[in-house]
Amino acid sequence: MDGKQGHSYVVALAGNPNTGKSTVFNGLTGLRQHTGNWPGKTVVQARGHFKYKGQDFVLVDLPGTYSLLANSPEEQVARNFICFEHPAATVIVVDATCLERNLNLVLQVTEITNHVIVCLNLMDEARRHRVFIDVPTLEQELGVPVIPTTARSKQGLAELKEAIHLVSSGKLTPQPVRLRYNPMVEEKIAEILPRLETLPPVYNKRWIALRLIDGDSSILEEMEVKI
Amino acid sequence: MTLNQLPAGKLGVVLCITAEGPIRRRMLDLGLVPGTIVKTLRSSPAGNPTAYLIRGSVIAFRSNTANQVLIRTIHRR
Ligand SMILES: Nc1nc2c(ncn2[C@@H]2O[C@H](COP(=O)(O)OP(=O)(O)OP(=O)(O)O)[C@@H](O)[C@H]2O)c(=O)[nH]1
Numbered sequence: 001m002d003g004k005q006g007h008s009y010v011v012a013l014a015g016n017p018n019t020g021k022s023t024v025f026n027g028l029t030g031l032r033q034h035t036g037n038w039p040g041k042t043v044v045q046a047r048g049h050f051k052y053k054g055q056d057f058v059l060v061d062l063p064g065t066y067s068l069l070a071n072s073p074e075e076q077v078a079r080n081f082i083c084f085e086h087p088a089a090t091v092i093v094v095d096a097t098c099l100e101r102n103l104n105l106v107l108q109v110t111e112i113t114n115h116v117i118v119c120l121n122l123m124d125e126a127r128r129h130r131v132f133i134d135v136p137t138l139e140q141e142l143g144v145p146v147i148p149t150t151a152r153s154k155q156g157l158a159e160l161k162e163a164i165h166l167v168s169s170g171k172l173t174p175q176p177v178r179l180r181y182n183p184m185v186e187e188k189i190a191e192i193l194p195r196l197e198t199l200p201p202v203y204n205k206r207w208i209a210l211r212l213i214d215g216d217s218s219i220l221e222e223m224e225v226k227i
Numbered sequence: 228m229t230l231n232q233l234p235a236g237k238l239g240v241v242l243c244i245t246a247e248g249p250i251r252r253r254m255l256d257l258g259l260v261p262g263t264i265v266k267t268l269r270s271s272p273a274g275n276p277t278a279y280l281i282r283g284s285v286i287a288f289r290s291n292t293a294n295q296v297l298i299r300t301i302h303r304r
Contacts, residue, residue: 067256070249101258101282 003088003115008049008056009168012081014109015093016102017064020121023151024093025061028161033059038077045077052161057168060087066101068108069211071218080222082112086202088168091160093119096126096133096148106142110176112207116144117163117174124150144174181210188213199223228300231277231293233267239298240264246295258282259296 003010015021025033029048038045046061062081063074082090092109094102099120110116118138126133139146145163149156166172180186192209199205211219233239241263244254259265259281268285270277276287 067252070252070256098283101284104256104258 003086003168005058006056008058009088009164010058010060010085011164011168012060012062012085012087012090013093014062014078014082014090014105015064015119016066016095016105019064019093019095019102020151021061021064021093024091024119024121024149024157024160025059027151027154027157029059041073041077043073043077050161052165055165055169057164066105068105068112069214069216071216076218076222079112082109083204083207084222084226086113087115089115089117089164091117091119091164093121093151096120096122097129097131099131099133103142106144107179110142110144111179111210112204114174114176115167116176117160117167118142118144118146119151119156119160120146120148121151123148123156124153141177143176145172185210185213228298229294230265230267230279230288230296230298231290233265233298233300235267235269238264238266238301240301241296241298243297244295245297246292250292250295254296257284257286264301265296265298 013021013025025046025048029050032050033046033048035044035046037043043063048059050057050059060081062078065075065078068075068079090109090113092106094106106118120133135146135148147156147160147163149160151157167174189206189209192212193205196205196208208219230239241259241261243261244251244259246254263282266280268278268280276289277293278285278287
């Protein structure tokens with residue numbers, strides 16, 4: 001699988017609540033969108049479409065969350081989509097005025113997938129608060145493209161589409177920094193990994209092993225449904 | 228001392244989170260890690276829950292949650 005639905009690349013949109021995610025979603029897709037519910041959940045799902053350089057994209061708006069690990073229905077929806085539906089790219093909208101808190105989710109997503117783009121939104125607010133962000137250094141530290149935007153006035157959205165195109169098509173493969181855990185945890189991961197070998201190759205087995213170490217049983221339930 | 232003992236208007240710095248499981252996860256997701264500066268904003272008359280300023284956001288904890296955060300007070304210059 002290559003993150004495609006028909007001829008469209010599937011792109012997930014993640015982010016903390018209130019980072020302007022819906023504004024980015026609307027800015028990218030315009031009126032080409034529809035909403036429904038996530039299967040089996042009361043969480044709203046929005047999907048939209050856009051075309052860039054002749055290529056079709058389906059944008060899936062994930063629920064706004066601070067985390068993927070605390071197991072609220074919203075977090076499960078976001079986590080399952082990124083882990084099991086393997087989108088061609090995942091855009092994480094972050095609040096430039098409050099980067100510290102937002103980077104937690106970035107780290108959690110990059111543990112699941114390399115195909116990540118950070119959309120550094122609310123740049124106008126950051127400037128107003130005299131917060132200056134060294135974007136090239138941030139890109140280097142995270143190992144993923146960082147696109148500054150002010151979604152409300154559509155600034156940066158063209159660059160964001162370009163980054164989505166590059167990552168989805170595989171012309172650019174981000175290399176996010178890899179977290180190493182302490183030796184005890186790493187040993188356990190190594191112990192579990194061989195037992196996960198029969199899982200579909202697109203699943204990130206290291207990440208699933210970490211969830212099992214966490215004692216997260218919801219991941220097992222989800223895999224039972226999938227496999 | 229623990230976070231629930233930090234009087235309104237005072238600042239503290241997190242030393243350690245003793246909470247486990249989902250509560251620990253939630254605290255970490257809120258950016259409550261060792262070294263984080265927290266401020267007690269106000270508590271309801273019964274002292275439960277109390278509002279704290281954590282990394283620019285207002286977060287409320289009950290005292291039996293806040294007592295799972297070890298802190299040391301700091302004084303503003
Ligand atoms: N100044 C400024 N405001 C923005 C920007 N992007 C979005 N907003 C505003 O921020 C508010 C929240 O935006 P939304 O798009 O609803 O945020 P959201 O992340 O979808 O929020 P949730 O629904 O809580 O997840 C709205 O009033 C937007 O107009 C921006 O780049 N700059």
